Amino acid sequence: PNIKGRFPGDAVRQINALIGKNPLLFDSYLSGAIEIDVDCLSDGNEVFVCGIMEHIEEAGVHSGDSACSLPPRSLSEETIAELKDQTAKMALALGVVGLMNVQFALKDGVLYVLEVNPRASRTVPFVAKVIGEPIAKIAARLMAGEKLSSFDLKDKKLNHVAVKEAVFPFGRFPGVDTVLGPEMKSTGEVIGLDTDFAVAFAKSQLGSSIKVPKSGTAFVSVRDDDKTPALAKAVKSLANSGFSIIATSGTMRFLIANDVKCEKINKVMEGRPHIVDAIKNGEVQLLINTTHGKKALSDSSTIRRSALLEKVPYYTTIPGAIAAIDGIIAYQKGALSVRTLQDYLA
Known part of the structure; x- marks a missing residue:
C-alpha cells in the first residue's frame, strides 16, 4: 500500500498492476564482507582443495580487479576448514570432474556463497605457481578418466605468501574513472612473492608498474563510513614512518581526533x-580516496584522474590502502629480495 501511494501519477497503472499481482523480492548488500576464492579439483568421488585466496578489497569489487593473498592472511582455522568442507560438498553434489571455482563472502562469521563455477577460473595459473602443482594438467587428466588419488596431492604448509594484483589500462583510456566496483576493468595480473605479506604486497605493486614511495606526502580523503580505527591506525603508522599527511576538512578532523598529525588541503570546489x-x-606521493554517491564520485574524479596522469599511486578502497601502507613501510626498510619461484617451493 505504501509503495502504491508513492506513485499516484501512474496514469497507465503499470506499477500498481505489477505490484498487485506479483510478489516483491528485497535484496540487501553485504557491506564490509571479505570475499574468498576457492579452487578445487574433483574426479567425481574425491575432492582436493588447491587454494583458498582471501581478497584484499572487500566484497563488491569484481574478483578480477581485487588483489588477493594465498595463503589467506586473516581467516581462522575454523573458517578455512568450513570453506574446504563446503567446497567439497558442492563439487560432489554437482558431479564436477576437473576444476571448480567457488566465490564466498564472509560477514560476521557467516559464510555466503556468491557463485559456483564448474570450470577453470582465472586464478588457476596463480594457484598453480604458488603451490607448485600443474593443476590445469591434472584437471585435464581427470576429465580423461584418471583418478584424483593417482596424483598423490597433499595439503602443503606454505612458507611463503603470494599476492595477486590486478593490472589496469586506465592510462590508455582518457576520461575513465579509476574507482573499483562490480564491473571488471583490469587487463592483466602480477604476483608478488615473499615470506612476509607486507613485502609480498609491495612487490606486487612494483610488478604492476606502480611507483611505491618511500617518503613524501600522502593525501587522505575518505567517506564517513570509512573513517574507522583501522584506517586511523594505518595512517598514523605512515606518519610515524616519515610521511606528511594532508587531508580534506572532514577527514582531517577525523585524523586529528585520532592523534594523527595532518594539514588541511582544499577540495577542488573550495x-x-x-x-x-x-x-x-608533484607535492603528493600517495593518494587514498574513497567516495560514495554519483555526485561525490563526479566531484572527486578529477583527483583520481590527476593522480593517474602524474603516476601517483592511488587506492580507492580502505583494505587496499591499509595493505599499501603496510607494504610501503616494509619497502622503506629495504626488505625486498629477489628469489626464483623454485627457491620458494624447495
Whole structure:
C-alpha cells in the first residue's frame, strides 16, 4: 500500500498492476564482507582443495580487479576448514570432474556463497605457481578418466605468501574513472612473492608498474563510513614512518581526533590552491580516496584522474590502502629480495 501511494501519477497503472499481482523480492548488500576464492579439483568421488585466496578489497569489487593473498592472511582455522568442507560438498553434489571455482563472502562469521563455477577460473595459473602443482594438467587428466588419488596431492604448509594484483589500462583510456566496483576493468595480473605479506604486497605493486614511495606526502580523503580505527591506525603508522599527511576538512578532523598529525588541503570546489594543483605540482606521493554517491564520485574524479596522469599511486578502497601502507613501510626498510619461484617451493 505504501509503495502504491508513492506513485499516484501512474496514469497507465503499470506499477500498481505489477505490484498487485506479483510478489516483491528485497535484496540487501553485504557491506564490509571479505570475499574468498576457492579452487578445487574433483574426479567425481574425491575432492582436493588447491587454494583458498582471501581478497584484499572487500566484497563488491569484481574478483578480477581485487588483489588477493594465498595463503589467506586473516581467516581462522575454523573458517578455512568450513570453506574446504563446503567446497567439497558442492563439487560432489554437482558431479564436477576437473576444476571448480567457488566465490564466498564472509560477514560476521557467516559464510555466503556468491557463485559456483564448474570450470577453470582465472586464478588457476596463480594457484598453480604458488603451490607448485600443474593443476590445469591434472584437471585435464581427470576429465580423461584418471583418478584424483593417482596424483598423490597433499595439503602443503606454505612458507611463503603470494599476492595477486590486478593490472589496469586506465592510462590508455582518457576520461575513465579509476574507482573499483562490480564491473571488471583490469587487463592483466602480477604476483608478488615473499615470506612476509607486507613485502609480498609491495612487490606486487612494483610488478604492476606502480611507483611505491618511500617518503613524501600522502593525501587522505575518505567517506564517513570509512573513517574507522583501522584506517586511523594505518595512517598514523605512515606518519610515524616519515610521511606528511594532508587531508580534506572532514577527514582531517577525523585524523586529528585520532592523534594523527595532518594539514588541511582544499577540495577542488573550495578554490585554489587545491588538491589537484598539489598533485600536478608533484607535492603528493600517495593518494587514498574513497567516495560514495554519483555526485561525490563526479566531484572527486578529477583527483583520481590527476593522480593517474602524474603516476601517483592511488587506492580507492580502505583494505587496499591499509595493505599499501603496510607494504610501503616494509619497502622503506629495504626488505625486498629477489628469489626464483623454485627457491620458494624447495
